[in-house]
Amino acid sequence: MHPAVSVIFFTVASGAGFGLIFLLGSGFPVGGGAGRAFFVSLIGGGLAVAGLVSSTFHLGHPERAWRALSQWRSSWLSREGIAAIATLIVFGFYALIWMVTGERSTLLGALSAAGAAVSVFTTSMIYAQLKTVPQWQSRLTPVVYLGFALASGWLIAASFGNSDSSEIWGIMLVVLAWAAKWAWWARAARTRLGDAGSTPETATGLGFIGKVRLLERPHTGENYLTREMVHRIGRKHARILRLVALVLGCLVPVAILTLVGMTGAPAFLNLLAAASMIAGLLAERWLFFSEAEHAVSLYYGHR
């Protein structure tokens, strides 16, 4: 699949934003008065909004995006839009009350946290629902999206909050999220199109005669389908990108958290861990798209 930068940024940024909103709504301890409350809420909401705005950049008609809120009965993309907007509105009130009164409403917090979790889940289901991409169609896909959202959100929260054990919990969440991703990668490696039972033979229905091979494409040039779904250039540097994802996304954050936790250095240094993890997740998300094999590639002689 074509790794669109807008969608990669959307899934990573809104994941971290909703992860942070989930933690704030659940009562992650943040001291320091109205200014701190404003700032940390702004980061959570800002990341989520930036992600959502970015996702509209890949639309052919962004001015019609509001129409995407209508089909929640059948469409995960529609549900995602509704969940995200509803969560942001509730969280906005939560943050406002927090700043003005210093009180953190348990009810609005719980609603924000639940909404944030639902938002990330529905984002992951946009991909996990697709039978055409067997590597995505897995229960592990929502697990990975939720795991990364929580872990990256935790690292930001740990930079501004004042929880005593936020580093050790951060390390655990980061490692657990990457363990889920490792399992996802292992499954993806054995869930290619052929493993899922789709071959050029089933695509053409000609397998009863013999082995099927594409002789000639419909047109000499590229088309929307080949650019969007038979995209292979992004896989060229898959190995090195996976290493980048693991080092920036896992090793560096764990090292920083360990240092901060052991030396008692200022907690805002954890922000470096968060930034590094988000950079690693951008590489991870690039691979999520570029390594995915779509069924239509069988009609174009590729996997």
Next chain:
Amino acid sequence: MTSLPAPPEKRLGLVIDLDTCVGCHACAVNCKEWNTGAGASPLSDVDAYGADASGAWLNRIHTFEVTPRDAPAQIVHFPKSCLHCDDAPCVTVCPTGASHKRGEDGIVLVTEDLCIGCGLCAWACPYGAREMDPVENVMKKCTLCVDRIYSDALPEEDRIPACVRTCPSSARHFGDFNDPESNVSRLVAERGGIDLMPEMGTRPVNKYLPPRPKTTERPSSAAARQAEMPKAEGGFLGWLDAALEKLG
């Protein structure tokens, strides 16, 4: 509404005969012509006369080589357009209600004014039946020529999809799959019509008729081939045949 309708009264669709298709691309060209000039927005191209021509097509003709285990390879031309699936995944994923399946005849359509061009329906389709229009930025797909088949303005014989009307080898057939006596239902029954990628669970309406079996009995040994040689009896040719045979 992007939920699928109750099973439609009529299930209109195409039968494509892979035995008679000659791969001339006339169906794709007539499709492009009709859908560029018809009611909806044009089916556009970018850099059509330049080095990197590209555009939206609703029908594309692939050519495959099929190699049996014990016979020479054969060529199969393979036109591919929307299959108007009973369980169309492109419909249910649509967030706006633009992509829909009609309750009356099962045709899968895109309402262009509602389409935001997110492309998710094209991702959900295993067949590559949907293409983003590079100028209009909305999703385009085969309409089964809904603007021809119900048209009062066209002569009776033209009230079929453009691809079917133009096919010079009659490899394309249009009809109602719910009617067991229709031309398409009979063809599918007689020739063993096949579904593409049944494992995707889309239950396509369009069916493909497989190529008829090739004649495969060929004499194998040299002696058998010799025995099959024609022999001239009597006259000058008979004398010549016998004389040359003696020479070896």
